[in-house]
Amino acid sequence: MDVSVYTLGIWLVKPGHEDDFVKAWKDMADRTHKDYPGGRGLLMRDRDVPNRFISTGPWASLEQVEQWRASAAFTEGLASVRDIIEHFEPHTLDEAATIG
Structure with a gap:
């Protein structure tokens, strides 16, 4: 896939609901992958703020x-x-530079 744009989401999950969020995100990502094959999604968890993804x-x-x-x-x-997150911040990004 030729990449021209990236999406980025910053999620703040209500404490105690982190596992529920990861499962729901994976379900959404699986469904997205079926509808838009060839893409790739990545969910990361902040080590310093464990309810931020x-x-x-x-x-x-x-x-x-x-x-x-x-x-x-x-x-x-x-x-x-919606009921288990405190905040969601979506972004659309263009590549500015790459290394490697």
Whole structure:
């Protein structure tokens, strides 16, 4: 896949719901992968703030990101975690430099 854009999400999960969030995120990512094959998603957990998670992934185009954010995979996935998150901050990023 030729990558032109990335998505990044910063998630603050209500304490005690971290495992529930990881499961729900994986469900959303699996559904997204079925609808948009060839992509890759990554969820990371902050070691210093264990209820903060960062998700990221590459996309082929801005149009694909916009389609995904309007899709049931995203909207229903977001709805499934709404009660267990304190904050969600979505970002759309362009590559500025690479090494290696």
